[in-house]
Amino acid sequence: MRNLKWDINSLNQSKIFYAFNDESNQEIRDFAQKIGKHQFVDQTVINPENFKSIIKELKTIEKEVDQGQKIVILKAIPGLMYYEIETFQWIVSKLLGETILQNEEGRHLIHIFDRDPMRRIKDGARYHQTHEMGAIHTDNVNIPETYQYLLVGCVAPAMIGGENIIVNGQAVYEYLKEYAPKELEILMEKFTWEYRGISKELYEAPIISLDSHGEAQFRHLRTYMESAHLRAGKLLNSDQVRALDALDAALNMSCFQLIYRLQEGEILVANDSKVLHDRKCFVDAMDSISIDEKKAGKQGHLRRSLLRTWVRQFPNS
Ligand SMILES: [Fe+2]
Numbered sequence: 479m480r481n482l483k484w485d486i487n488s489l490n491q492s493k494i495f496y497a498f499n500d501e502s503n504q505e506i507r508d509f510a511q512k513i514g515k516h517q518f519v520d521q522t523v524i525n526p527e528n529f530k531s532i533i534k535e536l537k538t539i540e541k542e543v544d545q546g547q548k549i550v551i552l553k554a555i556p557g558l559m560y561y562e563i564e565t566f567q568w569i570v571s572k573l574l575g576e577t578i579l580q581n582e583e584g585r586h587l588i589h590i591f592d593r594d595p596m597r598r599i600k601d602g603a604r605y606h607q608t609h610e611m612g613a614i615h616t617d618n619v620n621i622p623e624t625y626q627y628l629l630v631g632c633v634a635p636a637m638i639g640g641e642n643i644i645v646n647g648q649a650v651y652e653y654l655k656e657y658a659p660k661e662l663e664i665l666m667e668k669f670t671w672e673y674r675g676i677s678k679e680l681y682e683a684p685i686i687s688l689d690s691h692g693e694a695q696f697r698h699l700r701t702y703m704e705s706a707h708l709r710a711g712k713l714l715n716s717d718q719v720r721a722l723d724a725l726d727a728a729l730n731m732s733c734f735q736l737i738y739r740l741q742e743g744e745i746l747v748a749n750d751s752k753v754l755h756d757r758k759c760f761v762d763a764m765d766s767i768s769i770d771e772k773k774a775g776k777q778g779h780l781r782r783s784l785l786r787t788w789v790r791q792f793p794n795s
Contacts, residue, residue, distance in 0.1 A: 554743025
């Protein structure tokens with residue numbers, strides 16, 4: 479295959495992990511200690527003046543996520559409390575760009591955890607609120623504009639499982655071009671999408687398109703797109719279904735996947751439309767508690783708790 483950015487054999491593992499220097503770690507510790515425990519850390523104002531060292535280091539990280547392998551995992555800052563990991567992610571998100579509203583409650587940083595171990599996706603639960611494996615996707619499907627960064631921070635891993643799956647979109651695109659060119663053509667035509675959680679309107683966009691550098695970018699969350707087609711009364715034809723099956727089969731090829739279980743305090747910074755993601759199923763410890771319960775004073779082990787922010791790059795960076 480030509481032009482592969484990376485597959486699992488060519489991935490440069492040494493570029494994936496990034497540890498901030500002591501000065502940057504101290505900037506984060508100082509600020510986290512100053513603001514303490516917050517119900518909603520995303521209401522905190524981040525003044526770039528206080529983070530000069532981090533801003534310098536973020537240039538390297540941005541370059542790797544924009545032009546390199548499209549992902550970086552920030553190493554944990556030793557000694558942070560569970561709620562200070564939220565502050566860490568909020569600082570990095572705000573310094574990378576403009577954070578995006580994620581729900582009707584006004585949250586820009588949300589917690590991903592299993593709301594109820596007895597509820598399953600087939601019963602109508604939202605994937606990010608369960609412990610089940612989902613389908614490989616991009617997060618940015620609810621608005622036509624693309625934003626660059628998805629940040630996923632780990633406050634606590636699961637007792638068992640919950641590995642993160644990261645898939646190189648460019649490699650999948652090159653593979654489809656070679657082995658399923660007709661299906662690829664269909665994926666590059668328009669599909670219908672919902673402004674889910676934002677408005678009742680629908681919009682149209684392809685699943686795969688090429689950016690100004692000729693690189694493949696993806697918009698893919700199959701169940702949401704299928705729901706939009708149903709609402710629009712435009713049933714997918716057999717060629718479209720076949721093309722989607724070809725895409726999902728390619729995304730599920732292990733050679734295009736990095737599988738990594740985020741550790742406590744680590745933050746994945748991913749180029750959302752260039753790498754797709756998913757996670758494997760997991761189970762939490764018995765009687766484990768959520769971040770909000772812990773903040774309210776309840777004692778116990780945290781269940782698998784991840785943090786999510788979406789960030790649109792500043793226009794001049
Ligand atoms: Fe996601």
